[in-house]
Amino acid sequence: MKAGYRKERIDRGIKARADDIFAISSYREILYLMGPRLLAVVGLLLFPLFKDITGAYWQTVGFIACIIALLTLSWNFLFSVGLVSLGQAFFFGIGAYFTGYFNHTCGLAPLFSIPLATVCGAVLCTILIFPVLRLRGIYFALITFALPLFLMRIIEATGYLGGTEGISGLQRLPSLTFSVYITVVLVLAVTFIFLRLFDTDYGLVLRAIHDNDMSVLAGGLSVQWYKAQAVFLAALPATFAGALMTHHYRVVGMPAFAVEYSLLPLTAAVVGGTGTFAGGVLGALILVPVSEMLRAFGTLRIVMYGMMLILFVVGLPEGIYRFGQRKYFQFERIVPLEEKEK
Amino acid sequence: MKKKELLKVTGLSKSFGGVKAVDNVSFTLYEGESIGVIGPNGSGKSTLINLITGFLKPDSGTVIYQGKDITGIAPYKAVNLGIARSFQMVRPFYNMEAYKNLIVPLYSPRVKKQLKGGSYGDRDEIAIQLLEDVGFERESQIPYKITGSLPHGYLKRLELARCLCLEPHLVVLDELFSGMSMSEVASTVPILERIIDEGRNMIMIEHRIRELFRIVNKIICLNFGRKIAEGTPEEVMQMKEVKEAYLGSEGESIA
Numbered sequence: 001m002k003a004g005y006r007k008e009r010i011d012r013g014i015k016a017r018a019d020d021i022f023a024i025s026s027y028r029e030i031l032y033l034m035g036p037r038l039l040a041v042v043g044l045l046l047f048p049l050f051k052d053i054t055g056a057y058w059q060t061v062g063f064i065a066c067i068i069a070l071l072t073l074s075w076n077f078l079f080s081v082g083l084v085s086l087g088q089a090f091f092f093g094i095g096a097y098f099t100g101y102f103n104h105t106c107g108l109a110p111l112f113s114i115p116l117a118t119v120c121g122a123v124l125c126t127i128l129i130f131p132v133l134r135l136r137g138i139y140f141a142l143i144t145f146a147l148p149l150f151l152m153r154i155i156e157a158t159g160y161l162g163g164t165e166g167i168s169g170l171q172r173l174p175s176l177t178f179s180v181y182i183t184v185v186l187v188l189a190v191t192f193i194f195l196r197l198f199d200t201d202y203g204l205v206l207r208a209i210h211d212n213d214m215s216v217l218a219g220g221l222s223v224q225w226y227k228a229q230a231v232f233l234a235a236l237p238a239t240f241a242g243a244l245m246t247h248h249y250r251v252v253g254m255p256a257f258a259v260e261y262s263l264l265p266l267t268a269a270v271v272g273g274t275g276t277f278a279g280g281v282l283g284a285l286i287l288v289p290v291s292e293m294l295r296a297f298g299t300l301r302i303v304m305y306g307m308m309l310i311l312f313v314v315g316l317p318e319g320i321y322r323f324g325q326r327k328y329f330q331f332e333r334i335v336p337l338e339e340k341e342k
Numbered sequence: 343m344k345k346k347e348l349l350k351v352t353g354l355s356k357s358f359g360g361v362k363a364v365d366n367v368s369f370t371l372y373e374g375e376s377i378g379v380i381g382p383n384g385s386g387k388s389t390l391i392n393l394i395t396g397f398l399k400p401d402s403g404t405v406i407y408q409g410k411d412i413t414g415i416a417p418y419k420a421v422n423l424g425i426a427r428s429f430q431m432v433r434p435f436y437n438m439e440a441y442k443n444l445i446v447p448l449y450s451p452r453v454k455k456q457l458k459g460g461s462y463g464d465r466d467e468i469a470i471q472l473l474e475d476v477g478f479e480r481e482s483q484i485p486y487k488i489t490g491s492l493p494h495g496y497l498k499r500l501e502l503a504r505c506l507c508l509e510p511h512l513v514v515l516d517e518l519f520s521g522m523s524m525s526e527v528a529s530t531v532p533i534l535e536r537i538i539d540e541g542r543n544m545i546m547i548e549h550r551i552r553e554l555f556r557i558v559n560k561i562i563c564l565n566f567g568r569k570i571a572e573g574t575p576e577e578v579m580q581m582k583e584v585k586e587a588y589l590g591s592e593g594e595s596i597a
Contacts, residue, residue: 113345201445201448201449201465202449203445204438204445204447204449205449206447207435207437208435208438208446209437211436211437211438212405212433212434212435212436213395213431214433215429215433215434215435215446215504216446217416217417217418217421218395218417218421218426218427218428218429218433218447218504219418219420219421219446219447219449219450219455219504219507219508220420220421220422220426220447220448220450220451220452220508221418221446221447221449221451222416223418261386
């Protein structure tokens, strides 16, 4: 920018004033506010219908993108409560193994085993994480990074739950379209529920823990207990993702705890904008297809992928979502600096 | 009439490494009394408060509150017994609107279950009301502003408001006046006097002696973690130890 000039940002007249107050005067403005949301919701819901155009391959990519989106929603939930997780694979793997166990050993149909695995998995995750909840920042992150690896090695060493072979021959889900639809609907539903939850007084308490946990203690609330609740709620979409993916591929094994399931949601959250639920989903829906497209580059794919991440972290640390939001709701113009009065 | 003991602290000690931050401090706060804690910087005033409110665990000694041993209690449990504290370094939730800061304490079990009409009350309305009580102008934009953009004096009063949310029986204020302008202090003193008139007890750490003496009726003076004086404000200010702690002894200044 030229010296003596600055960029001025002005809110558009129809920006939402507060969470629930809008200054709307015409259909055009309603469309302006609703447009992006409608586009995202309708676009996602219509995606599985275009199977003939996209082909089964890209439908599967869409399915995986939604699975990662669920994990990212979970990551963002934890982040909003001040917990940085490097181990989304932990939630994912536990959900996967639970449903495998229920389906294989107890003979439950996926209709029952998936919801049951979601809830049981979330409970188990909460119990396992509970003792380290008083840790903060990097220490908590390290523990969550270690937990999935830890469980993976236990399964390998003891041979329990199928050991290195895993559990295969699980019951299949009706069809690919069904799987895609259920994940799409869940991504939308979970985004909506989480956004709403964080608007309530309960959500406010959770956000307050992120801001300043000492003040929450001084406010007479047990931080440990609220963090545990947050871990449970955040684990639900992640364990569900694990359970659904297991039934989709009809097999569960040690790769359910693979580092990819920890790193992809993390990068998706960074690209989309940490702490924004919609941003995280956007990040996942961009990142997974892009990483598929880069497959053509063979080994160079990882290099390009890494370059992209570096570009985002350095160039757009606020994330795509916040950047887009700003551009959409504000005018920008270059104005000369006001001259100093003589 | 025999006075009822509200808070009884006996032999409280806490060391950080080799430094004895609080060394064998004992005092008793009777129902209806208010205590001011004074002392030079680093004399252990804040540590003493942290020990009483559960933010630190004492090495030795006991804290009895309303006949119940609360030594080393979890901070949030102390709050739910009616001990509310403010922080010396303000700790608001910077990313929220000012009044939303009070939703968190209003969500605590103490307020939710026992007070303010249970869970039926409109917390936002109560929060705005409380902010008005501590001097946030109700009709202005200030209670609705993002906390991070407020001046420091308002943040201090927000700390006070957070204590008042909890309907405390014992209010513990850690240097509430520090960083406030003279006019802000002048407008806050009546608020504190009113809090005491409402039948609450108070422990105040303060460096502004004149305002402190208007509010409390008993003073404790700490130096190097030890209690060196206790009594009414007038008595304490006449004591030789207190003068030495603040101004240095005459022998020292010559040497």
